[in-house]
Amino acid sequence: MKPAPFHWHAPTTLAEAAALLAEYAPQDGRVLAGGQSLLPAMALRIARPPHLVDINRVAGLDLLEVVDGVLRIGAVVRHAAFLREAAPGPLGALLAAVARHIAHWPIRQRGTFCGSLCHADPAAEWPLVAAVLDAVMVAHSLRGDRRIAAAAFQRGLLDTALEPDELLRAVELPLLAADARFGFEEVSRRAGDFAQAMALAVLRRGPDGRVTEARLGLGGVEPAPRRFPQAEAMLRGAIPDAALIDAAAHSVAQAAQPMEDEGYRRALTRTVVQRALLQACA
């Protein structure tokens, strides 16, 4: 469990990091942020990048700040940073609730939000959050910044829209309205394990109880997390009761295309969507 030989580069500026990536990405060089997925893969020799561009010393990438109604999460902001509310209002509470499901304490201290998005594991929590909240990814290379919408970012299993020489320098999450309510439900075999299914629901409701805005996403089941517009449409304009919630959950379970273990994952999908919606309506 010793990695294959590799060269380690430790830039201190974004420009330097971009230059290193431009040089080494064609040779399968990789960005090292928290290393909680990459380094185990290297230890198992599943991954053998000959060059690592370690961005932990790059100035400014650890910023976590709200500017103009948007939470901007720098490339090396750790999972643990979200355990305490990192943003005002429901967004901070949502991120804190989700962060508690990410792996175990040591991993949360080291692993990064942006790294999780770049790794694009379908069972990871942050990609689901990004998809449901319509995050914007800010990729950086020698060509400058490129903004990518969440829906276009994760293309599939461990596959993103990032070019090999691009670094995900930040992710932007719009703040949630003060009256937004969320629900998050995850099923895993043990505490801290990868999700077998998870759902995130964010609802806003009018004074009459009708849903005015619905966001509903599923992770851990398909190759990439995504929203389910049909179920969202069922909720929008309605007063959600048990029957409607069950119907919406059923709709997601029917629409989902599980990667494996189809019957079981559909059953779990129905359960997590139902429970996430119940939480969001509580």
Added chain:
Amino acid sequence: MSVFGQSVTRLEDAPLVRGQGAFAADIDFPRQLHMRVVRAEMAHARLLSVDVAPALALPGVVAAWSAADVQGVPPIPFRATKVRGLEPYCQPILARDRVRYVGEPVAVIFAEDAAMAEDAADLVLVDLEELPALLDAAAPPGDFDGARDTEPTIVRKAYGDVDAAFREAAHVVALDLSIGRHSGVPMETRGAIARYDAAMDVLELHGTAKKQHWNRDEIARLLGRAPSSVHLFEGHVGGGFGVRGELYPEDLLVCLAALRLGRPVKWIEDRREHLVATNHSREQRHRIRAAVDAQGQILGIDNVFFHDQGGYIRTHGARVADMSAGLLLGPYRVPAYRVAGHFRLTNKTPAATYRSPGRFEGSFVRERLMDAIAARCGIDRLAVRQRNFVGVAEMPYARPLDALGTDVVLDSGDYALLLDKALARFGWDARQADVARRRAAGECVGLGLGFFVEKSGLGPSDGVRLTVDATGAVELVTGAASVGQGVETVLAQIAAAALGVEYRRVRVLHGRTDRIEFGSGAHASRVTVMSGSATHQAGLALAALAKATAAAMLQAPADSLTIEAGVVRRAEGAGGASVTLGEVARALAPGSALSRERATPGLTVESWFHSDHMTYPYGVQMAQVAIDRGTGTVKVEHYLCAYDVGRAVNPMLVEGQIVGGFAQGLGGALYEAFRYDERGQPLSTTFADYLMPTIAEMPPLDVLVTEDAPSPLNPIGVKGAGEGGTNAVGAAIASAVDDALGGRGLVTTLPITPRDVLRMLGT
């Protein structure tokens, strides 16, 4: 108050909590080389060629071997067994002609550091021609080596008229039950550091565990050396559980390399290796039938089972299958019994013992059967067990069976009493009422239990040497081993109580072949029974010697003396003359007048304890579970382990054994499984895929240790405590899950996965 029976703190802890322990990876020698094993990547294949030349070309690589380089070394043997014909199935230290499981050692690299060795291992060219992989032990046997098939033996045992029992039965209950493949996964992986001391012509092996003396003798034999020129050393061991400390190919390879290369050689197993190379265990399928009368009284049991041994037979021979057959019946009276255990090789990691071997499996099978009998006869699950218990008046109870080469004679026990105590402690009736209420409210909850008989204290003999030096310090040298279970503390307590010293004054040396000629190590819950009894005898003998000597020194009759806190004085009155044990030791120094009356000088004795039969501790475990209908997840809400150990030397350590053992049983019941794809590729090679329970999965756990049935077979009444925590976890949780699902006998397989539960919920 005697320290025997007290929950005193562990002698072992000081270095461990200070980070001063010496585990295998902590051991280094100057100029050492690092070994890396190249392992087979196919489950079953012809081994056409192995080319180590590209690895040898890498800077820092000192040597690289394949089977051709180790042809003189015989395969790894097994310990004594009555079963004939197993030899051709033993594992060579490097694969020859065929590979038979993914992870089998094919070549080894020796390099200046561990990373270089791993780089070089990548370069070895192994040419394999894939053969069909056999993965189901219940399927017809396949070809092993062209001359033999994959069923080395069938373990058969029988007594009574089984056919008549089935003819006369009011009911016949038949079940098909499977136990998954899992095993002991210690925190510390294996390690082996060999060093040849040319000046003394001694080969040393460090990082050993469990069976130092047997391993020493076999290493010496396999390498053609005198046993007295090979020594094994035990440092700290981060968990044994049966798998650690057996003789594996890697142990031989480091020794051979140290001799050939003239440099120390270190090998530390990595976790992925551990999960494919260290012994697996448990995987069995039982087709069992019981003949019962209308009241649920057992008339006879007929069992056919298939034991999945994996690619080779390792050091235990057919022992796990033998124990499964011989110990299946547990606490029940069974007038007629017949069992056929098909001991079969498959293309998976070889299997052997894991904490409560054969009994975790057997208890699951037997207790599922008892629940099924109760359901079939329409009687209560508790009543069916009470009705069939061997009674306290029948003790000792001889079954016409053997296991581990010794007759099964249940030495003592009051099973009905323990069940009553456990029901009260668990609050069975109140929980039943609570379960009924919750079910009425729509919840899916249930209770279950598993009663079991363990076995411990396997003989035949153990000896210790107990010595007091001139300063009054006490040294106990034992051939027992410590895998972390508290051997030092327990033996020190027994010695201290018998001799009359403070237990912290007793230094216990274990696991070293250079300090004591014979030893049996640590396995089969034997140390406290066997070495403990020898220690007790030695303590009494040493006290007698000290008193006899002090009698001469104090001019007082020996029988008027007592020893307390290391001081010998007259029993009556606190005053008067006294001598310390150190002074007594000085009076017995070589050349002293008093020493000349004895065969050997010194305040020292050696004592041996012999036993022809095992002791049989027993227990019952009870579980309350709740099932999440939406996910199939089983939550254990409450759990009780009740266990009678005869006498507890240190109740805290007994409880610790039970709690740790329970966690491993929980793994086997709900989480842990070594899975394979259809070509025999292992799918559980990291902790992301092999699911050990963590603290988050541990339920509220209650432990009830009782001492109602001391063993008549040893002077201190003890029975082993190491395996009872594990034994019935699969049984009790299966029973509870099944109860939650309506008591329909749906649970037939371990581990019970959420996926399976969801399917059963839908039926």
